Amino acid sequence: MTIAFAGIPHEYTEGALAPVSTEYTAWDLPVTGSIPPELDGLYLRNGPNPPPVPYDGPYHWFLPDGMLHGVRIRDGKALWYRNRWIRTEALAGKLDTRPAQGPADIALVPNTSNTNVIEHAGRILTLAEWGLPYEVDRELNTLGRHDFGGALAAPMTAHPKIDPRTGEMYLISFGPVAPYLRYFVVDATGALVRSEIIDVEGPSLMHDWAMTENHVLFLDLPIVFDADYGAVAGFPYRWDDDYGARVGIMPKAGTSADGRWFEIDPCMIIHTLNAYELGTEVVLEAARYSNAVRDRWRPDVLAIDVGATLHRWRFDLHARTVREEAVDGRTFEFPKINPGLVGAPSAVGYGVETSHGERAGFGGLLKWDLGTGACLRHDVGDGRVAAEGTFVPHPQARAEDEGWLLSYVYDPARDASDLVIVDASDFSGAPRAVIGLPQRVPLGFHGCWIPIAEGQPA
Numbered sequence: 237m238t239i240a241f242a243g244i245p246h247e248y249t250e251g252a253l254a255p256v257s258t259e260y261t262a263w264d265l266p267v268t269g270s271i272p273p274e275l276d277g278l279y280l281r282n283g284p285n286p287p288p289v290p291y292d293g294p295y296h297w298f299l300p301d302g303m304l305h306g307v308r309i310r311d312g313k314a315l316w317y318r319n320r321w322i323r324t325e326a327l328a329g330k331l332d333t334r335p336a337q338g339p340a341d342i343a344l345v346p347n348t349s350n351t352n353v354i355e356h357a358g359r360i361l362t363l364a365e366w367g368l369p370y371e372v373d374r375e376l377n378t379l380g381r382h383d384f385g386g387a388l389a390a391p392m393t394a395h396p397k398i399d400p401r402t403g404e405m406y407l408i409s410f411g412p413v414a415p416y417l418r419y420f421v422v423d424a425t426g427a428l429v430r431s432e433i434i435d436v437e438g439p440s441l442m443h444d445w446a447m448t449e450n451h452v453l454f455l456d457l458p459i460v461f462d463a464d465y466g467a468v469a470g471f472p473y474r475w476d477d478d479y480g481a482r483v484g485i486m487p488k489a490g491t492s493a494d495g496r497w498f499e500i501d502p503c504m505i506i507h508t509l510n511a512y513e514l515g516t517e518v519v520l521e522a523a524r525y526s527n528a529v530r531d532r533w534r535p536d537v538l539a540i541d542v543g544a545t546l547h548r549w550r551f552d553l554h555a556r557t558v559r560e561e562a563v564d565g566r567t568f569e570f571p572k573i574n575p576g577l578v579g580a581p582s583a584v585g586y587g588v589e590t591s592h593g594e595r596a597g598f599g600g601l602l603k604w605d606l607g608t609g610a611c612l613r614h615d616v617g618d619g620r621v622a623a624e625g626t627f628v629p630h631p632q633a634r635a636e637d638e639g640w641l642l643s644y645v646y647d648p649a650r651d652a653s654d655l656v657i658v659d660a661s662d663f664s665g666a667p668r669a670v671i672g673l674p675q676r677v678p679l680g681f682h683g684c685w686i687p688i689a690e691g692q693p694a
């Protein structure tokens with residue numbers, strides 16, 4: 237069924253991208269195959285889902301109101317599925333619902349909190365680029381805005397890095413007015429303990445960044461804020477040929493003056509895969525769009541006719557040199573790794589394949605051997621579309637890929653989605669389990685697995 241959402245181009249209201257208009261709670265979901273009994277937790281994912289009221293202004297996929305989708309798994313069963321809009325101030329007035337409370341937001345534009353959802357220090361936070369996070373509970377109810385006890389005096393962006401060794405969380409904030417970039421450290425208890433202004437050339441788009449054991453990496457690339465462009469395109473960032481491209485590497489405990497900047501070939505990076513240290517080198521791996529994207533970074537991102545490929549940069553901190561190499565040529569997005577190896581050398585990467593042409597699309601799931609560049613594909617079925625895959629390690633894993641990749645897969649035949657569980661060590665094989673959901677999970681952005689310890693409430 238196609239829902240008529242006034243003011244939204246039809247490409248975004250059909251098929252895998254089409255928003256839903258119902259908040260469901262469904263119990264005891266049908267399962268094909270067998271859910272691994274070791275999986276005890278909640279799979280959450282965030283994404284844009286405009287409510288069914290006329291949409292105002294130029295439409296851009298990145299901006300509408302955030303909606304969470306969640307599946308609770310325990311004892312080999314899919315106990316429930318829920319989807320809920322995040323009760324932001326931006327949503328208020330569009331739905332008959334009150335916005336969640338909390339400290340005053342600091343958003344320059346409506347904060348739809350639609351991009352990511354994470355758990356840190358016992359809080360589940362929904363994130364976007366432009367404002368404070370919103371805290372939600374395990375049943376996807378919005379509790380309110382969170383500003384770390386008043387310590388976060390800037391928007392929090394969507395890709396914080398949680399250090400699996402220390403439990404600390406590192407985050408950045410970028411924006412169109414100076415200071416263009418800020419850096420924050422949150423300790424393992426959830427207290428924001430460091431705040432630094434980082435000097436950069438201008439207001440570039442820093443959707444993602446990277447972290448190693450001892451350093452953080454800032455990506456100052458030539459997608460730059462332009463309000464006039466935004467008025468036409470719906471999203472105020474465009475390629476700037478004169479901006480240059482550089483990566484800043486700074487000790488985690490350092491300040492802006494301690495950063496070293498490396499010029500790289502101009503490119504666009506929306507998402508990094510990982511970064512780590514190897515001798516005197518810092519290695520960065522990411523989904524890289526070449527400078528061919530310059531004319532194609534347009535309001536209609538679905539028309540983008542170049543794709544990102546897996547790429548590696550080696551920054552030698554002593555020699556001050558950088559070497560670049562292509563890892564693989566196939567196009568993809570949503571790079572992910574085992575969360576226990578963020579910032580450490582990792583040998584396995586995951587992603588979702590993309591196709592490009594008149595209209596871009598997503599397809600199956602990919603798994604790379606990062607040492608050789610060899611890639612395995614998990615076919616999600618004819619016409620079916622995978623979303624970001626989230627890797628969940630086996631609790632007693634002895635190998636990096638011992639665990640499962642979870643992804644919402646849209647099935648056009650029933651205009652609904654499945655939560656597919658793939659055994660990552662048998663990647664090309666049949667899914668370990670397919671959980672049937674009562675409705676479509678529109679193609680969205682990022683999510684996480686929240687383990688729930690034995691004895692905690694379901």
Ligand SMILES: [Fe+2]
Pocket residue numbers: 351394395443444506507681682
């Ligand atoms: Fe992202």
